[in-house]
Amino acid sequence: MEPTWREAKVGIIDAALARAQARPSGNWYVVGASRDIRTGTPFGTTVAGVELVLWRSPEGMLHAGPGACPHLGADMSTAVQSGCELICRWHGLALGPSGRAGWRTLPAHDDGALAWVRLDAVGREEPTDAPILPARPPVAESLVAVASMVGTCEPADVIANRLDPWHGAWFHPHSFADLRVERAPGRDAAEADDHFDLRVAFRLTRNWGVPVRARFTCPEPRTIVMHITDGEGAGSVVETHATPLAPHPDGRPRTAVVEATIAHSPRPGFAKARRVQALVRPAMEWAAKRLWTDDIEYAERTYAVRAARRRG
Numbered sequence: 001m002e003p004t005w006r007e008a009k010v011g012i013i014d015a016a017l018a019r020a021q022a023r024p025s026g027n028w029y030v031v032g033a034s035r036d037i038r039t040g041t042p043f044g045t046t047v048a049g050v051e052l053v054l055w056r057s058p059e060g061m062l063h064a065g066p067g068a069c070p071h072l073g074a075d076m077s078t079a080v081q082s083g084c085e086l087i088c089r090w091h092g093l094a095l096g097p098s099g100r101a102g103w104r105t106l107p108a109h110d111d112g113a114l115a116w117v118r119l120d121a122v123g124r125e126e127p128t129d130a131p132i133l134p135a136r137p138p139v140a141e142s143l144v145a146v147a148s149m150v151g152t153c154e155p156a157d158v159i160a161n162r163l164d165p166w167h168g169a170w171f172h173p174h175s176f177a178d179l180r181v182e183r184a185p186g187r188d189a190a191e192a193d194d195h196f197d198l199r200v201a202f203r204l205t206r207n208w209g210v211p212v213r214a215r216f217t218c219p220e221p222r223t224i225v226m227h228i229t230d231g232e233g234a235g236s237v238v239e240t241h242a243t244p245l246a247p248h249p250d251g252r253p254r255t256a257v258v259e260a261t262i263a264h265s266p267r268p269g270f271a272k273a274r275r276v277q278a279l280v281r282p283a284m285e286w287a288a289k290r291l292w293t294d295d296i297e298y299a300e301r302t303y304a305v306r307a308a309r310r311r312g
Contacts, residue, residue, distance in 0.1 A: 171295075
């Protein structure tokens, strides 16, 4: 492989990251995979330090609210669901989509692949009715896999990792047989030109790979998307979302990497693959986690270096 450090200019990566972070988010945060929130089973999590519970109505509508009961602070993810209400296990207080004094529900959105919650008090931006999503193939006609991992870093470190495509073949030789950046945005790129274009071969075996062309864009501050623009699976996307969680007890930040692969193909065999996606999905998620095992290390190191410079 040819060295890529001359092309991987810090100024280009930093400028692309700054432009991404300046875009509006509408205060929406990815919680996780849509399928992880099941009707009848409350789902507890913490996003940006805010304890949350999410649940579905019997009709499947997604709802979100504070994770603590307003009575004495019980964990509402352990509640029993009755109809569209959560019944606190401590004293039987019923809480539903209409909320009550001291417990106000939050906007939630299910895009078919991912579940989102809107936290206006955290984002402090002009809210939007729905998350800012990239162009993607129809979820109902695609193979969808969602992999999640957690790193000790900030969301910006996750996005910066993907805005450095030059590290791909060096840092992930098990995943890429070849990776070349055909175009990178300038430091003052206009919106229409703010993307990276790559030629890459996804490694299947030691000697075989699937060549495609791809484009990386950032539709909002905590999301970077790889669009397959040419080759096998053209039109498919891989969305990488970075969600801040609760910090470590030592104060260091924690970020969830939630990566949704929405694969689409016009090939006749793809419809058959979709029918057995419950069998295919684990392999897709394993591949994503294998890649992110390396990239979490990369993002954590980036954060550690930056934190050391701040202290210095």
